[in-house]
Amino acid sequence: MKVDIDEAFAFARKLALENGEIVKNAFHKPKNVDTKSNPSDLVTETDRLVEKNILDAIRAKYPTHKLIGEESFVGPMSITLTDEPTWVIDPIDGTSNFVTGFPYVAVVIGLVLKQEPVFGVVFNPILGEMFTGCKDKGSFLNGEKIAVKSTKDINNSVILSGFSSGRNYEHLAKVRNNLESVLMNPAIGIRMLGSTACAMTMVAAGRADAYFGARFHIWDIAAPSIIVTEAGGVVSNLAGNELNLMNRQIISACTNELINDIARKITPIEIPDPDGKLE
Numbered sequence: 001m002k003v004d005i006d007e008a009f010a011f012a013r014k015l016a017l018e019n020g021e022i023v024k025n026a027f028h029k030p031k032n033v034d035t036k037s038n039p040s041d042l043v044t045e046t047d048r049l050v051e052k053n054i055l056d057a058i059r060a061k062y063p064t065h066k067l068i069g070e071e072s073f074v075g076p077m078s079i080t081l082t083d084e085p086t087w088v089i090d091p092i093d094g095t096s097n098f099v100t101g102f103p104y105v106a107v108v109i110g111l112v113l114k115q116e117p118v119f120g121v122v123f124n125p126i127l128g129e130m131f132t133g134c135k136d137k138g139s140f141l142n143g144e145k146i147a148v149k150s151t152k153d154i155n156n157s158v159i160l161s162g163f164s165s166g167r168n169y170e171h172l173a174k175v176r177n178n179l180e181s182v183l184m185n186p187a188i189g190i191r192m193l194g195s196t197a198c199a200m201t202m203v204a205a206g207r208a209d210a211y212f213g214a215r216f217h218i219w220d221i222a223a224p225s226i227i228v229t230e231a232g233g234v235v236s237n238l239a240g241n242e243l244n245l246m247n248r249q250i251i252s253a254c255t256n257e258l259i260n261d262i263a264r265k266i267t268p269i270e271i272p273d274p275d276g277k278l279e
């Protein structure tokens with residue numbers, strides 16, 4: 001199936017801008033908050049509205065394409081990624097930020113072809129920052145080209161991390177151990193923004209050196225990973241090997257050396273059911 005990438009990319013940017021406006025308007029108002037898998041796994045009417053808007057628009061324009069959106073998956077539903085053109089959407093990445101008013105939230109739209117992201121759009125409407133990246137065409141912030149830093153070792157780095165809201169204590173113990181082994185290095189800054197997509201775009205734009213974490217889903221990492229790689233950065237799994245979008249884990253960094261340095265210090269987190277149970 002042939003896809004006009006430039007046209008689809010422009011369409012994605014338009015959808016992100018329009019729906020970012022909805023997120024921005026709602027950000028400053030009282031919210032209707034529901035919980036999903038656990039008390040800190042939040043969803044609002046804005047998450048649902050924005051996802052519906054975006055999926056409806058894509059369905060109308062590209063009726064044969066596959067769609068994967070966070071809020072369309074509830075309970076123990078499997079997520080399947082095929083080789084078909086697949087749009088991967090997170091209507092609000094950083095829902096807990098959205099609810100509390102911390103300004104790191106993003107509308108995230110990516111297109112995946114043959115299991116590889118071809119473009120990604122991450123729009124933070126609160127900060128007015130639109131990050132975009134398209135295969136072989138570079139990455140941009142509000143239309144200006146961006147590039148990663150050249151940091152090679154952890155000791156000169158600002159590292160971002162994050163973890164899902166799932167209260168799985170076995171998982172959290174591993175997260176703690178990994179954070180500890182990164183923290184044990186001098187001259188390091190660690191930050192957690194509460195949005196995987198926002199954090200990865202910080203690496204793409206040269207504002208931070210690396211991001212790592214586990215238990216995410218394809219909608220958290222597909223679009224941001226092409227923005228990082230097109231800005232000259234690298235993405236991998238937690239072992240420092242090739243990223244699989246379905247494996248729920250990522251390191252993204254400005255250089256290969258830094259990926260390897262981080263991978264050496266942390267222990268990969270096995271996720272027993274990578275695409276099945278949503279927790």
Ligand code: 2AM
Pocket residue numbers: 037041070090092093094095096161162163164165166194195196197215216217220279
């Ligand atoms: P969300 O805001 O779209 O849910 C926080 O470190 C990051 O983890 C965010 O990108 C957040 O995405 C994601 N996240 C939060 N809760 C999650 C959960 N239960 N499962 C997977 N990812 C989650």
Ligand code: CA
Pocket residue numbers: 041042070095
């Ligand atoms: Ca969520």
Ligand code: CA
Pocket residue numbers: 070090092093094196219220
């Ligand atoms: Ca998300």
Ligand code: CA
Pocket residue numbers: 047070090091092093094095
């Ligand atoms: Ca979300």
